[in-house]
Amino acid sequence: MEKVFGYPTFDADGEQILTTYENEYKAMNMDIRVYRMKKDSTREFCRAGEELAVLLLSGEIRYEWEEGSREVSRKDVFTEGPWCVHVCTGKSVRVKAISDCEILLQCTKNDTTFPSKIYAPKDAPYKYSCVGEFGNVAKRRVNTIFDHEIAPYSNMVLGEVLNDKGNWSGYLPHRHPQPETYYFKFDHPEGFGASFVGDEVFKSVDGSFSAIPGGKLHPQAVAPGYQMYTCWMIRHIDGNPWLQTDRCEDEKYIWLHDVKD
Numbered sequence: 001m002e003k004v005f006g007y008p009t010f011d012a013d014g015e016q017i018l019t020t021y022e023n024e025y026k027a028m029n030m031d032i033r034v035y036r037m038k039k040d041s042t043r044e045f046c047r048a049g050e051e052l053a054v055l056l057l058s059g060e061i062r063y064e065w066e067e068g069s070r071e072v073s074r075k076d077v078f079t080e081g082p083w084c085v086h087v088c089t090g091k092s093v094r095v096k097a098i099s100d101c102e103i104l105l106q107c108t109k110n111d112t113t114f115p116s117k118i119y120a121p122k123d124a125p126y127k128y129s130c131v132g133e134f135g136n137v138a139k140r141r142v143n144t145i146f147d148h149e150i151a152p153y154s155n156m157v158l159g160e161v162l163n164d165k166g167n168w169s170g171y172l173p174h175r176h177p178q179p180e181t182y183y184f185k186f187d188h189p190e191g192f193g194a195s196f197v198g199d200e201v202f203k204s205v206d207g208s209f210s211a212i213p214g215g216k217l218h219p220q221a222v223a224p225g226y227q228m229y230t231c232w233m234i235r236h237i238d239g240n241p242w243l244q245t246d247r248c249e250d251e252k253y254i255w256l257h258d259v260k261d
Contacts, residue, residue: 002027004216005195005202006209010036018209019181021109025211028179029235030156031107034207037061037097046092051110053158054093055145055231056083057185059101064094067116071098077229078187081121082160084145088114088153104183106158106233114153119145126162130171134256138171139164147234148241157234157242163193166224172249172256173217176234178242182210182220183231191226204228217250 003024010016014036019025031050034057035043045052054063060073063085072083085093089111095103126141144150144159163169173196182195184204193204198216202208212218214237222228234242 002213004197004200004211004213006211007205008207008209010034014038016207018183019211025181027213028181028211029108030179030181030233031105032181032183032209032233033105034183035103035105037095037101037103039097039099041097042094043103044092044094045105047089047107049089049109049111050107051086051088051112051154051156052093052105052107053084053086053145053156054095055104055106055158057102057104060098061101061103062096062098063118064096065116065118066091068118070118077160077185078162078227081126081143082119082124082145083121084119084158085116086119086146086151086154087116088112091116104231106156108155108235110155112153114151117151124159126160134168134171134259137166138168140167140169144244148236148243155236157232157236159232161230161232163220163222163228163230165227166222168219168221169228169230170219172253173219174248174250175215175217176242176246176248177214177240178234178237179214180212180218180235181233182212182218183233184208184210185229186222187227187229191223191228193220193222193226193228195220
């Protein structure tokens with residue numbers, strides 16, 4: 001049976017493996033890992049035949065890449081926006097931990113060469129969605145770091161969602177043919193939510209992830225009292241990139257748009 005949810009742990013080297021091209025979640029067609037780094041430690045990432053993005057989740061780091069370098073910081077994913085460096089095949093990103101920190105690495109196969117880019121919080125502002133709709137319990141803030149419109153040379157999409165406490169996201173229930181991975185964090189370690197993948201439902205907890213095959217419905221919810229962060233990552237299909245303008249809501253639920261609360 002295809003695995004669609006995971007509860008990975010960090011190993012002794014501070015690596016948490018989500019999806020790879022060979023593991024049980026290979027249908028995502030992405031290699032996604034999270035790293036906890038100690039102050040003054042360094043990690044370098046470079047993939048032949050793959051593009052990669054390094055997203056800061058928390059802490060203070062120094063990014064170094066071929067075209068530049070920059071010191072950046074993020075208190076946490078709940079209070080400050082994202083910093084991310086995105087590079088093409090064969091180019092490296094070096095991360096020096098100025099403090100203890102946490103970073104996410106997203107990779108996929110891509111032979112296209114393109115200029116490296118650093119994305120700052122101002123480039124990916126959070127915008128509220130669904131305020132006042134669906135009983136006013138589907139409020140969430142969404143940002144898009146890069147997608148097909150921003151980076152048409154990329155085979156990936158990277159963004160973030162912040163659910164208001166007790167609210168839903170990915171609502172109305174929707175699907176798209178491209179595979180998508182959600183990585184969850186909560187503002188308190190005991191926080192939890194519900195993650196739907198097709199007809200299955202899983203308890204989302206801090207550090208868990210959802211590996212959503214193309215075509216599966218995937219709404220999410222968070223328990224009252226807790227804020228939920230989701231890093232959302234999509235792999236384009238060759239000749240069929242995921243687009244913001246695609247309306248992928250399930251037809252059974254579209255009537256809810258006309259309900260006056």
